[in-house]
Amino acid sequence: MDAKLEPEIHLEVQRYYGETLETSSDLKTNACCTESELPEHVKAALAEVHDEVKARYYGCGFVIPEALAGARILDLGCGAGQDCYLLSKMVGPRGRIVGVDMTPEQLAVARRHREYHADKFGHDTSNVEFIEGNIEHLENLGLDDASFDLIVSNCVVNLATDKEAVLENAYRLLRPGGEFHFADIYADRRVPSVLKQDPVLYGECLAGAMYWNDFLNTAKSAGFADPRLVDDRPVTVTDPALVERLGGLVFYSATYSLFRLAGLEPACEDYGQTVEYRGTVDYCPERLVLDKHHVFETGKQVRVCGNTYKMLAESRFSAHFRYSGEGDRHYGIFPGCGHTLPFAAGEAVESGGSCC
Ligand SMILES: C[S@@+](CC[C@H](N)C(=O)[O-])C[C@H]1O[C@@H](n2cnc3c(N)ncnc32)[C@H](O)[C@@H]1O
Known part of the structure; x- marks a missing residue:
């Protein structure tokens, strides 16, 4: 403009x-x-x-x-x-x-x-x-x-x-x-x-x-x-x-x-890490929503990509999760890391956007 x-x-x-x-x-x-x-x-x-x-x-x-x-x-x-x-x-x-x-x-x-x-x-x-x-x-x-x-x-x-x-x-x-x-x-x-x-x-x-x-x-x-x-x-x-x-x-x-996190990668990479939500965030005893693709059920251990792990472990959510995996071994691209349009209307269409 x-x-x-x-x-x-x-x-x-x-x-x-x-x-x-x-x-x-x-x-x-x-x-x-x-x-x-x-x-x-x-x-x-x-x-x-x-x-x-x-x-x-x-x-x-x-x-x-x-x-x-x-x-x-x-x-x-x-x-x-x-x-x-x-x-x-x-x-x-x-x-x-x-x-x-x-x-x-x-x-x-x-x-x-x-x-x-x-x-x-x-x-x-x-x-x-x-x-x-x-x-x-x-x-x-x-x-x-x-x-x-x-x-x-x-x-x-x-x-x-x-x-x-x-x-x-x-x-x-x-x-x-x-x-x-x-x-x-x-x-x-x-x-x-x-x-x-x-x-x-x-x-x-x-x-x-x-x-x-x-x-x-x-x-x-x-x-x-x-x-x-x-x-x-x-x-x-x-x-x-x-x-x-x-x-x-x-x-x-x-x-x-x-x-704002140092070390976030351009794609979702798999380091074999898992997280488990403790159910401790106010008003969220059963599940916690990080974003549209990440809803964590209380007490359920789930595998996450390196970026998601960081978004939880190094933010205000840190104390509300249990973590496992050092992140020192790489297993390739995170499974299921699809590239979709960011909006529901284009969900099935291949393009750039947020993933996993
Ligand atoms: C659509 S309204 C939304 C207001 C408020 N966030 C809400 O949810 O009710 C847009 C507001 O952004 C303000 N705004 C737009 N451009 C701005 C700018 N460059 N700097 C500061 N305020 C701005 C306008 O004054 C207006 O109050």
């Missing part, structure tokens, strides 16, 4: 989320609405979130992963703060949440309800802080390198004009073993530049969406060697005028998990 347009696009996005949209029901597609079933503990927390915050939720996925007690979390493009407040409850009083957004109207709603949520969740003081700023220039916000356990974002990266900068800074701000867990909109091919000039298509999170394979390569270049798909669903564009303008492009909402 032409760099000269960057400030203009940011102004349009600010206008869209600050003035044009008043509530989630003003959206013209279902791109920014989460439909997936929430876990019970998240539903219970959502019931405690202030109505004004919920009314201005424009997310497209679910970004509340497991094992968060005491975590320090950054939310990129936090909007009116719904995910920040859900995370505030999950991390508890020892955790911290920092939300960053560039639209003052969104932040005003978020900030208004800090004390309300601290009271609801039984925290002496709020563990949530909101910063006005541009997620493409996180270096200007005084955040320390390697200072976050988790970074989340919900339907925002598509709106950034410099997506490489967002991913590179997320990598820098995560501690080793930390995770960028975020939902966004992706396209099945590169979106023609002309559509990026349309403020509605852009504001609705469609025209700025990355082609999924460009995203995977950009994430890898930023240091996230093995992006994992967690969840995905097609986006339905119902407005006939928008459908016509989009000319056959297909969009998906997807949540990805990107771990």
